[in-house]
Amino acid sequence: MRELIKKREFTLLLLIAVMLMLIVTQAPSFVSPENILRIINDTSILIMVSIGQFMVILTGGIDLSLASIIGFSGMAASMLNQYFPDLPVILILFAGMGIGTFLGLINGVLIAFGKVPPIITTLGTMSIFRGFTFVMSKGQWVTAHEMTESYMNIPHGSFLGLSNLIWAGVIVSLVMYYFMKYVRTGREIYAIGGNKVAALFVGVKENKINIIVYSLVGLLSGLAGVMWTARYAAAVNETAIGFELFTVAACVLGGVSIAGGSGTVVGVILGALFLGILTNALPVVHLSPFYQLGLQGVVILGAMIINTLSEKRNEKKLLNRRLQ
Amino acid sequence: MIMDRKKSEGSKSIVDKSRLVDESGLNSRIVSFVTKWEFILVVLLLLEIVVFSNLTPHFLNTFNLLNTTFTFSEKAILALPMIFIILSGDIDISVAGIMALSSFAMGYASSQGAGTGVLVLIGLCVGVIAGFFNGLLVTGLNMPAIAVTLASMTLFRGISQAILEDQAYTEYPEKFGYFGQGYIGDSMVPFELVLFLVLAVIMGFVLHKTTYGRKLYAIGNSSSAANFSGISVNKVRLTNFVLNGLFAGIAAVLLTSRIGSTRPNIATGFELEVITLVVLGGVSITGGKGNIFGVVLAIFLLGYLKFGMGLLNISAKVMIITTGALLIIAVLIPGFMDSTKARNKLKRQQNLETTEKNLNKGIDE
Numbered sequence: 001m002r003e004l005i006k007k008r009e010f011t012l013l014l015l016i017a018v019m020l021m022l023i024v025t026q027a028p029s030f031v032s033p034e035n036i037l038r039i040i041n042d043t044s045i046l047i048m049v050s051i052g053q054f055m056v057i058l059t060g061g062i063d064l065s066l067a068s069i070i071g072f073s074g075m076a077a078s079m080l081n082q083y084f085p086d087l088p089v090i091l092i093l094f095a096g097m098g099i100g101t102f103l104g105l106i107n108g109v110l111i112a113f114g115k116v117p118p119i120i121t122t123l124g125t126m127s128i129f130r131g132f133t134f135v136m137s138k139g140q141w142v143t144a145h146e147m148t149e150s151y152m153n154i155p156h157g158s159f160l161g162l163s164n165l166i167w168a169g170v171i172v173s174l175v176m177y178y179f180m181k182y183v184r185t186g187r188e189i190y191a192i193g194g195n196k197v198a199a200l201f202v203g204v205k206e207n208k209i210n211i212i213v214y215s216l217v218g219l220l221s222g223l224a225g226v227m228w229t230a231r232y233a234a235a236v237n238e239t240a241i242g243f244e245l246f247t248v249a250a251c252v253l254g255g256v257s258i259a260g261g262s263g264t265v266v267g268v269i270l271g272a273l274f275l276g277i278l279t280n281a282l283p284v285v286h287l288s289p290f291y292q293l294g295l296q297g298v299v300i301l302g303a304m305i306i307n308t309l310s311e312k313r314n315e316k317k318l319l320n321r322r323l324q
Numbered sequence: 325m326i327m328d329r330k331k332s333e334g335s336k337s338i339v340d341k342s343r344l345v346d347e348s349g350l351n352s353r354i355v356s357f358v359t360k361w362e363f364i365l366v367v368l369l370l371l372e373i374v375v376f377s378n379l380t381p382h383f384l385n386t387f388n389l390l391n392t393t394f395t396f397s398e399k400a401i402l403a404l405p406m407i408f409i410i411l412s413g414d415i416d417i418s419v420a421g422i423m424a425l426s427s428f429a430m431g432y433a434s435s436q437g438a439g440t441g442v443l444v445l446i447g448l449c450v451g452v453i454a455g456f457f458n459g460l461l462v463t464g465l466n467m468p469a470i471a472v473t474l475a476s477m478t479l480f481r482g483i484s485q486a487i488l489e490d491q492a493y494t495e496y497p498e499k500f501g502y503f504g505q506g507y508i509g510d511s512m513v514p515f516e517l518v519l520f521l522v523l524a525v526i527m528g529f530v531l532h533k534t535t536y537g538r539k540l541y542a543i544g545n546s547s548s549a550a551n552f553s554g555i556s557v558n559k560v561r562l563t564n565f566v567l568n569g570l571f572a573g574i575a576a577v578l579l580t581s582r583i584g585s586t587r588p589n590i591a592t593g594f595e596l597e598v599i600t601l602v603v604l605g606g607v608s609i610t611g612g613k614g615n616i617f618g619v620v621l622a623i624f625l626l627g628y629l630k631f632g633m634g635l636l637n638i639s640a641k642v643m644i645i646t647t648g649a650l651l652i653i654a655v656l657i658p659g660f661m662d663s664t665k666a667r668n669k670l671k672r673q674q675n676l677e678t679t680e681k682n683l684n685k686g687i688d689e
Contacts, residue, residue: 116655117609127648134641248474258471290489294482300475308465
């Protein structure tokens with residue numbers, strides 16, 4: 001029990017519960033099952049991509065280009081749908097994921113073999129991918145009436161009462177949870193971020209891990225791109241601009257150390273949900289949506305400060321125990 | 325240990341003689357000069373001028389060349405303290421957020437009837453306070469700069485957005501417009517450009533001629549080594565962040581004055597362009613390496629590249645792609661050159677070793 005309470009995920013869960021209670025005093029209908037599902041539906045894309053960002057941060061890097069990957073693959077998939085309406089949507093979905101993976105692979109190769117620091121690589125490719133989105137679309141949008149019904153139905157269709165978008169979020173979460181916890185490669189990602197030199201000595205191949213991680217982010221962003229454009233029934237060139245910072249915020253909230261090596265998938269999911277609830281609650285509690293950005297800043301900073309202070313206290317406790 | 329000392333006494337050198345490679349020759353000096361990043365930037369800048377002036381007659385026009393500096397002076401000013409921050413191994417992505425907050429404060433003060441002098445003072449003060457806030461969190465709580473400034477970026481911009489909503493301040497005193505729109509006297513030289521050059525000289529002096537500057541390099545190379553050698557690392561880093569805030573305040577004054585209005589989305593995306601300028605100028609993102617000359621060159625290189633491409637009617641999107649590619653190439657190529665150089669040196673060392681061994685063999689026999 002004590003172990004459980006000490007865990008960061010538990011604190012975050014408690015925070016979410018407190019926030020929900022505060023909201024309920026203002027608007028009781030906020031916690032109705034339909035509304036909760038709506039929030040999860042809204043947050044699914046953030047959850048998927050944040051898990052990708054989480055892996056990158058674990059290795060000690062950062063991916064600033066994933067929003068541009070979402071934009072590019074979303075646009076590419078929508079244009080495929082526009083020009084080849086007979087193409088089965090499942091193929092388009094895989095095409096979007098493939099394009100995303102390829103873009104992520106470019107990042108991975110530059111980082112692994114070019115030895116360009118991740119922040120520089122992804123800062124550069126952020127502009128490059130976004131620029132090519134405009135070049136590919138010639139600045140045009142793909143709007144609802146140019147998309148087929150079945151394409152727009154990808155996220156909206158439902159199975160067992162849950163929308164496909166939620167299913168995608170759930171499946172990605174489960175697979176990634178298993179991958180990061182029980183699969184050798186997942187543990188190697190932790191190892192690289194925890195202590196790179198030690199990891200190299202026990203035979204972890206850093207280049208391989210980097211390529212896998214950045215490709216996986218690309219894959220998840222590609223999936224998110226298809227979902228995003230289909231859900232809003234529009235592929236604009238500015239899709240998801242600034243989204244990379246939300247994913248970093250979800251990770252930081254979820255207790256992922258920016259220096260790498262620590263954090264959990266569950267924490268990231270809760271962090272993303274926290275942001276999702278916050279965004280959805282603003283109109284319900286009659287706060288102007290213009291407060292969103294500032295509130296987010298306060299919440300993220302607050303979470304980081306609490307995190308750092310509690311870590312420091314833990315360290316001190318450990319030190320004291322050792323001294324006794 | 326004793327054997328080592330004997331050996332070094334014998335050859336009067338700490339390094340084994342056979343590993344010393346002569347690098348004072350003319351050839352290797354030329355190679356090291358030509359492969360310097362600043363030299364490459366100068367060549368690129370000259371190339372750019374030649375190409376654009378051949379393609380369009382409007383490029384080599386004194387008025388145009390001076391006037392287009394309006395488009396990048398604010399970012400250039402932001403790049404100066406960012407050199408300090410990145411040199412010492414930190415990063416600040418909240419500069420645009422600070423600008424938004426500072427511009428908002430000036431707009432509010434102006435709507436209450438404040439004069440030009442007060443406005444400038446408010447703008448700078450807000451910048452300094454915001455920078456101090458960042459620095460305190462980074463050094464006091466020992467949190468990573470990228471996480472802190474990411475959060476404070478949303479906070480700073482969020483404050484101005486929460487209060488301004490979708491409104492804008494557009495009323496500024498007439499005199500206030502001089503900072504971002506004025507020229508020096510009757511000449512064609514913009515005030516912004518002169519301010520940037522003066523600040524660059526000051527910051528260059530601090531970086532390369534004072535102990536403060538040397539401390540930055542020491543911290544960037546190894547902050548714990550710097551700490552042990554008596555540098556108060558956190559004080560220096562805090563100063564950097566305050567300095568960055570001050571410069572963000574200056575940039576906010578200039579930008580607000582130039583466009584004459586304050587919206588919550590003012591200066592969006594500046595932080596990444598500023599970091600691009602600094603890295604393109606040869607400052608290592610991991611800290612400890614770089615100089616101000618390279619960054620100034622990069623500022624003009626990129627500024628005039630955008631201007632020239634604009635004259636040729638090349639779309640903004642192609643410019644974005646070019647900037648991104650330049651950023652990656654700017655890190656890729658020097659890294660590649662360094663590793664080639666190191667490999668060559670190793671090879672020469674090995675050659676020397678084998679020849680010496682052969683010589684010794686000859687003597688023995």
